[in-house]
Amino acid sequence: MDARPPASARRLTAGLLVGAPVLLLVLFTLGGLTEERETGIPTVPFVTLLSLPLDIWIRDLAAALTVGLLLVGLVLAPRPDRSLARKASLAAVVWAVAVLCQSVLTVSEVLALPLGSSVDTTRVWSLVAQTDLGQVMLGQFALALVVALLAWVVQTRVAGLLLVLLVAIAAWLPGLTGHSGIQEGHAAASIGLGLHLVFASVWVGGLVATAVYAGSGAPGAGVVLRRFSVVALVSVVVIAETGLLNAALRLDGVASLVTSAYGTIILAKVTVLIVLIGWGWRHRRAIAKQWDAHQGVTVLDARFRGLFLRWGAWELLWMGVVYGLSVALSRTAPPGPAYPGDRVTAGAITLLVLGLPMAVGFINARALRAPALAYRYPETAAVAAILAIVIAGVGVPSALAEVTVGAQIGALIGAVLLVAAGWVLVTVLSAGPALPATIVAMAAWPVAIWWIERDALGGLNSGTWATVLLAEGLLAWLSFRPRRSSTVETPMIDDGPMSDDGRAVTEVTSA
Ligand code: HEM
Known part of the structure; x- marks a missing residue:
């Protein structure tokens, strides 16, 4: 029964990779990859400017895959699926490694040090001990490792549910940093961004996991598809709401939405979200007739699986674009107040x-x-x-x-x-x-x-x-x-x- 088609799984994940060029292109056009050399002031090296956003992008995707694989494998599947849990464990290890690299790269960025000098436990520990960002990284690192271990031993649905809650907390943590900043006391922004991250992970990682599960021809795939469809709908609503809330908190009205780089990236995310909603709706419509005609169906035939995977691959491509845009957004300074005479970008x-x-x-x-x-x-x-x-x-x-x-x-x-x-x-x-x-x-x-x-x-x-x-x-x-x-x-x-x-x-x- 475990005749999993690696080609389909690879194709699906490949769609997400489009985020890397999108991220680099946006940062390049905004000057975010250019070393700023000024006499007497240390310069953040180019390799750090390049690696840090890529590392954050890997962190976010690994987090999404961990959340999604655990949710689908341990909660939505009719019986806990060991194979998905093992894949989640691997994703959690990548996540922990990405956080570790993020701490070194952040030292290099904050202190404008070459990478070699930033691989220094004293400096990294100072970052962890003295800053909110460092503590969030420490929390995420520890939780990701715990999740990676527990994913191998969890057997029951209740334990699976608890593990999913734990991983959701880990995915939520970066909400306390970013531009919401706990030190500024923006509780709404922090909680909103945390929820945004959790539900984005559920949606993206959940779609990958559902496709892998459905693609494997495992029994219960029909049930998983139906359950994930409801989860995806809830996720989209929460993502849109929390995204717009966060955008409203960071922007000085419509004027900075259309006159700043930060606002422009938000407009791009809204546009891609509309495309994704359209895609999801058409995807659903494509399979709805069969759903209605086969209530209680659990095993999907090969042509149905092919159709689902084809649609899923396109959806993940657009999700990859959003992830690239999101990390670029988090690396772009929110604009100051709008002034008369500002030009639309x-x-x-x-x-x-x-x-x-x-x-x-x-x-x-x-x-x-x-x-x-x-x-x-x-x-x-x-x-x-x-x-x-x-x-x-x-x-x-x-x-x-x-x-x-x-x-x-x-x-x-x-x-x-x-x-x-x-x-x-x-x-x-x-x-x-x-x-x-x-x-x-x-x-x-x-x-x-x-x-x-x-x-x-x-x-x-x-x-x-x-x-x-x-x-x-x-x-x-x-x-x-x-x-x-x-x-x-x-x-x-x-x-x-x-x-x-x-x-x-x-x-x-x-x-
Ligand atoms: C209405 C559409 C959306 C809006 C207005 C929006 C807005 C935002 C804002 C304001 C942030 C905070 C960035 C910062 O720290 O300055 C953010 C981060 C983020 N968003 Fe969205 N978003 C939207 C849709 C999405 C979608 C569809 C996804 C993925 C499925 C997504 C994934 C993310 C991720 C992963 C981050 C965190 C990036 C990081 O800090 O590493 N967003 N978004």
Whole structure:
């Protein structure tokens, strides 16, 4: 029965790895990987700037896998699953090692020391003994090791439940650090971030574990899938709520959401979360018919498993992107108060104009409708949209902020205008090949961004041009992506692995 398909498990985990390039790309464009050399001041070495975020990313993923594998293996499975518990133990060891490396790298970062000099027990112990961050690391390290040991001996569901509680505490601990900072006394931020981390781990690690379990053809896979589906739904709600709460506590309103790098990463996370919700919903729909038709089913047939794993692999790819963005967020300083005249960042423009409409269109293609005139004159619509972007990106927020209504309302109106302009642009371009309109949009986009960012402090940098490249790629994809059917009503629908609307899901055998 233990015919586990390693290829599928490897493919699933491979999706999560996309987070590493995403993380490094974001940090690179924000200057987070550049050594700051100033005479007389010690410099944090490049190798530390590079390794610390990667190490935190490994820590977060290892934590997620430990939580998910234990939850599915010891609590959701009909009988405790030794194989998943052993994998969880391995993940917990990786987690503990990542925390250990984090302590050395943190010494190197805080004291601006070369890595060699930071591997020093006295210095590491000072960090652990004297700082909240160090104590959180110590707690996580100890708990991860305890979990790694206990995962081998736990046999019953009650003991499994207690172990899951223990691992949840370990996953929650970094909530006390990050930008919430216990020393600042932000209880809501700390508890909220802790919950955010626990439920993100449950969702991501739980999906990996469910896929591994279902992929193995183990008896009870149907039960696990149904139970995890409920857990995933709860997790998404908690993640969104605590994420937005934390964002609200760190940002000075809508203005810093659209004018700062920190706010831009949050916008990116919201966009990916919308895509993930859409993906989860379509995944569910793809298998729902069979679920309803086979109540009480426990063993999944091979084609059903294949379908589930294919969807799961794509979902994990997007989750990998969120993890990369999350660690980049935790390495980016939250912005100060907003000022009239702050410019909307190039990244926020890309996300508001292209990202959000595309993500919403992915969930419900029918939401993407533009006035009929826009379809009749796509080039004019593209020119109008680009003009609106320039006005919304630069004119509206500064003018309104300086004249009457203040920076927040100015930014809000600017953001709404950007989304509206994007709605028209995305709808028109995705309705069918419209070469002249695409050329207009692709040629005008860099000019518009240059115009908007040209006087902004640090406005035109490598990050700006990286987002321009991303936008150009999205515009080209919108116009030239392969279409199964090109109707105006369903421009964004791409049935992907669900082309048969669930009909590919075949007989599910009863246990
Ligand atoms: C509405 C969407 C979301 C918002 C607004 C949001 C917001 C935040 C904020 C404000 C932080 C704190 C960063 C800091 O310390 O400054 C954070 C951290 C984090 N988020 Fe989210 N988040 C969202 C969705 C997600 C999703 C979908 C996941 C994963 C499934 C996720 C995983 C994480 C992780 C792992 C961290 C901790 C990163 C670290 O410190 O190592 N978030 N998020």
